[in-house]
Amino acid sequence: MLDLITPLVVPNDTKIVLLSLDGLGGLPRPETGKSELETARIPNLHRLAGEGACGLLRHVAPGITPGSGPGHLGLFGYDPQRYLVGRGVLEALGIEFDLRAGDLAARGNFCTVDAQGNITDRRAGRISTELCVRLTERLRTIALPGVEVFVEPVKEHRFVLVLRGPGLGGRLSETDPQVLGKPPLAVRALDEASKNSADLVNAFVTQAKARLADAMPANMILLRGFDSLPHLPRFPEAFGLRAAAIAAYPMYRGLARVVGMDVLATGATFADELVTLREHWQSYDYFFVHYKDTDKAGEDGDFEAKVAALERFDAFVPDVEALRPDVLVVSGDHATPSVLAAHGWQPVPVVVRSRYSGADPVTAFTERACAAGTLGVMPAQHLMPLVMANALRLTKYGA
Amino acid sequence: MLDLITPLVVPNDTKIVLLSLDGLGGLPRPETGKSELETARIPNLHRLAGEGACGLLRHVAPGITPGSGPGHLGLFGYDPQRYLVGRGVLEALGIEFDLRAGDLAARGNFCTVDAQGNITDRRAGRISTELCVRLTERLRTIALPGVEVFVEPVKEHRFVLVLRGPGLGGRLSETDPQVLGKPPLAVRALDEASKNSADLVNAFVTQAKARLADAMPANMILLRGFDSLPHLPRFPEAFGLRAAAIAAYPMYRGLARVVGMDVLATGATFADELVTLREHWQSYDYFFVHYKDTDKAGEDGDFEAKVAALERFDAFVPDVEALRPDVLVVSGDHATPSVLAAHGWQPVPVVVRSRYSGADPVTAFTERACAAGTLGVMPAQHLMPLVMANALRLTKYGA
Numbered sequence: 052m053l054d055l056i057t058p059l060v061v062p063n064d065t066k067i068v069l070l071s072l073d074g075l076g077g078l079p080r081p082e083t084g085k086s087e088l089e090t091a092r093i094p095n096l097h098r099l100a101g102e103g104a105c106g107l108l109r110h111v112a113p114g115i116t117p118g119s120g121p122g123h124l125g126l127f128g129y130d131p132q133r134y135l136v137g138r139g140v141l142e143a144l145g146i147e148f149d150l151r152a153g154d155l156a157a158r159g160n161f162c163t164v165d166a167q168g169n170i171t172d173r174r175a176g177r178i179s180t181e182l183c184v185r186l187t188e189r190l191r192t193i194a195l196p197g198v199e200v201f202v203e204p205v206k207e208h209r210f211v212l213v214l215r216g217p218g219l220g221g222r223l224s225e226t227d228p229q230v231l232g233k234p235p236l237a238v239r240a241l242d243e244a245s246k247n248s249a250d251l252v253n254a255f256v257t258q259a260k261a262r263l264a265d266a267m268p269a270n271m272i273l274l275r276g277f278d279s280l281p282h283l284p285r286f287p288e289a290f291g292l293r294a295a296a297i298a299a300y301p302m303y304r305g306l307a308r309v310v311g312m313d314v315l316a317t318g319a320t321f322a323d324e325l326v327t328l329r330e331h332w333q334s335y336d337y338f339f340v341h342y343k344d345t346d347k348a349g350e351d352g353d354f355e356a357k358v359a360a361l362e363r364f365d366a367f368v369p370d371v372e373a374l375r376p377d378v379l380v381v382s383g384d385h386a387t388p389s390v391l392a393a394h395g396w397q398p399v400p401v402v403v404r405s406r407y408s409g410a411d412p413v414t415a416f417t418e419r420a421c422a423a424g425t426l427g428v429m430p431a432q433h434l435m436p437l438v439m440a441n442a443l444r445l446t447k448y449g450a
Numbered sequence: 451m452l453d454l455i456t457p458l459v460v461p462n463d464t465k466i467v468l469l470s471l472d473g474l475g476g477l478p479r480p481e482t483g484k485s486e487l488e489t490a491r492i493p494n495l496h497r498l499a500g501e502g503a504c505g506l507l508r509h510v511a512p513g514i515t516p517g518s519g520p521g522h523l524g525l526f527g528y529d530p531q532r533y534l535v536g537r538g539v540l541e542a543l544g545i546e547f548d549l550r551a552g553d554l555a556a557r558g559n560f561c562t563v564d565a566q567g568n569i570t571d572r573r574a575g576r577i578s579t580e581l582c583v584r585l586t587e588r589l590r591t592i593a594l595p596g597v598e599v600f601v602e603p604v605k606e607h608r609f610v611l612v613l614r615g616p617g618l619g620g621r622l623s624e625t626d627p628q629v630l631g632k633p634p635l636a637v638r639a640l641d642e643a644s645k646n647s648a649d650l651v652n653a654f655v656t657q658a659k660a661r662l663a664d665a666m667p668a669n670m671i672l673l674r675g676f677d678s679l680p681h682l683p684r685f686p687e688a689f690g691l692r693a694a695a696i697a698a699y700p701m702y703r704g705l706a707r708v709v710g711m712d713v714l715a716t717g718a719t720f721a722d723e724l725v726t727l728r729e730h731w732q733s734y735d736y737f738f739v740h741y742k743d744t745d746k747a748g749e750d751g752d753f754e755a756k757v758a759a760l761e762r763f764d765a766f767v768p769d770v771e772a773l774r775p776d777v778l779v780v781s782g783d784h785a786t787p788s789v790l791a792a793h794g795w796q797p798v799p800v801v802v803r804s805r806y807s808g809a810d811p812v813t814a815f816t817e818r819a820c821a822a823g824t825l826g827v828m829p830a831q832h833l834m835p836l837v838m839a840n841a842l843r844l845t846k847y848g849a
Contacts, residue, residue, distance in 0.1 A: 412818045440515065448516055
């Protein structure tokens with residue numbers, strides 16, 4: 052898709068805003084037969100649906116539930132099946148670690164092993180974050196030949212391991228056997244280029260075990276999701292856009308940074324994010340603005356809270372419209388239906404409104420109504436070409 | 451797609467008509483919120499929509515605005531991203547030059563250069579077509595070793611250069627630097643097979659400069675869009691159809707000839723085209739009938755004229771139905787919304803009516819209504835298999 056688009060890009064001074072509601076899509080609650088979007092009072096979103104072209108976005112493939120990485124890469128115009136972002140990288144981005152090209156990142160857990168070295172608790176009884184911080188300080192004292200070692204606490208039993216140095220292939224097996232009563236596995240290199248990495252990681256684990264010997268219940272570690280930053284085409288060059296990301300949560304800032312967007316400093320609330328949007332309006336062509344509350348409520352299985360989050364969001368829509376973006380897009384990175392209390396595979400409503408977005412029978416921004424839109428059920432990675440066209444930033448294909 | 455279809459083709463005596471309205475799709479006019487199709491009085495097209503299966507055709511990909519080449523190749527069942535038709539070829543087809551396999555074609559401009567040879571006007575002040583004709587006569591006197599040279603006037607400053615001979619690779623850089631104040635560039639071969647072509651073209655340019663030295667303001671030429679006829683599977687063999695093209699405009703006749711259709715002599719109007727259709731009804735299985743007025747009005751940004759063009763077309767529909775085609779298809783090669791005054795990326799309404807085309811909720815032939823059709827939003831290259839099935843000309847896949 053990018054190979055097709057990039058040569059067609061032409062300059063323009065049009066402005067594009069993507070409002071991404073995390074976990075936007077939902078499902079009907081059995082009691083009412085209505086989804087969160089169908090229940091919420093969201094007059095502005097319904098009006099936008101009436102004015103623009105609607106459809107449903109499928110981020111990966113039918114039946115596939117996207118994680119935050121693939122979900123956002125799709126919205127940014129990348130094929131999430133081609134450009135994978137591993138868990139180690141996502142975890143590092145999520146704590147705003149300054150991950151660099153070539154760094155090898157892994158997700159770590161503190162765990163408990165018995166006297167024989169067999170795992171008795173894969174999460175070390177979910178130790179406190181405070182203890183996690185102290186134990187990662189111990190692990191930071193580990194030195195490995197030829198590389199820098201970073202160990203960063205995340206939350207409870209979770210931490211991030213990053214190795215920095217030359218020649219760190221990232222194709223490694225995991226140490227977590229995923230069952231109790233067995234010892235952690237040694238890491239194996241899955242390709243030739245990762246042999247040095249495997250040796251270094253195994254040396255790290257050996258030293259970690261020694262340093263944690265007296266730290267019961269967190270007396271051992273498990274490592275998985277080894278990965279390096281993917282080699283993604285840079286979004287600003289691929290689409291010819293000065294692109295800014297406005298997101299209160301580190302994970303989404305990290306994902307935007309991976310594709311080369313400028314990540315703007317902002318506050319903790321969506322209102323703060325919109326202040327940031329206004330302040331930088333003249334300096335960018337494209338704004339990715341992230342709204343987290345919908346996902347949080349969905350993950351909690353709290354239908355009413357998700358309805359309320361949608362209603363709070365809806366009230367902000369006129370503030371964005373007041374900036375008069377040439378193309379306004381509202382969608383999300385995946386569904387998080389409250390009845391599922393988790394990410395879902397269901398395609399996610401999308402509306403694209405511009406002067407040229409076209410006629411559409413849809414007048415409500417709901418899963419059911421958007422299914423009848425002119426955009427159809429489309430792969431999320433097709434959104435950016437469509438948005439670029441609406442911004443009059445693509446020339447004709449073929450004479 | 452063709453690899454799948456061709457082995458399934460079975461003979462039948464059913465007849466297929468594709469009525470292709472150039473630039474069919476439109477957009478709502480802000481004053482009324484209605485598109486050209488929604489504004490026009492087109493009772494016959496609406497009736498057809500009620501009788502057949504409807505949908506929207508996407509010719510290249512979401513957000514991609516098709517040129518006439520990709521737009522028509524899609525309607526003819528070819529993947530427009532796989533089979534590219536270059537500008538030189540389209541330009542030659544557009545003047546009905548008898549382009550043959552292996553010919554190398556380029557689009558030429560007369561331009562103005564100063565005493566230092568730097569370009570001062572890339573279009574030579576848009577000289578008259580009459581002067582263009584006289585200057586191409588000068589260029590025709592250029593002889594090159596081992597090849598025939600054809601120089602054909604097009605319009606104003608534009609001409610077509612065709613070299614005919616063995617071993618003429620077509621992967622060449624362009625001579626137009628796209629800026630003023632610099633001299634035309636020498637052509638470079640972009641692959642090994644095009645080195646001979648590059649030498650010949652550069653020799654042509656050198657001689658052209660000498661022959662035009664006193665022809666101020668048209669004292670030099672620029673060449674671009676070098677290409678040869680693509681190696682397309684032939685439509686009659688791929689689909690087992692005796693296929694005829696009826697089009698008043700040279701470009702569309704040329705595109706039909708590229709895929710191996712018989713191009714029928716016809717008059718200048720759509721009424722003439724329908725006379726031709728009736729005359730040849732018994733001799734062919736498939737008719738591609740082209741209607742140009744919708745595109746012209748759209749390109750002019752003339753909403754009312756496009757509405758009028760649709761209404762004129764609608765009045766002809768019963769004449770086509772009177773021939774009792776087994777499968778009648780109405781669609782277009784791309785959108786040309788009047789509000790855009792140019793080709794657009796919006797998917798284009800399509801109706802397929804046959805005894806077996808199936809039930810459909812759509813009762814109006816508009817962008818909005820067709821979005822809810824059973825055909826969905828589908829790649830244009832999927833139309834031909836569907837049409838073949840409706841004509842009972844495809845056997846079962848797998849036992």
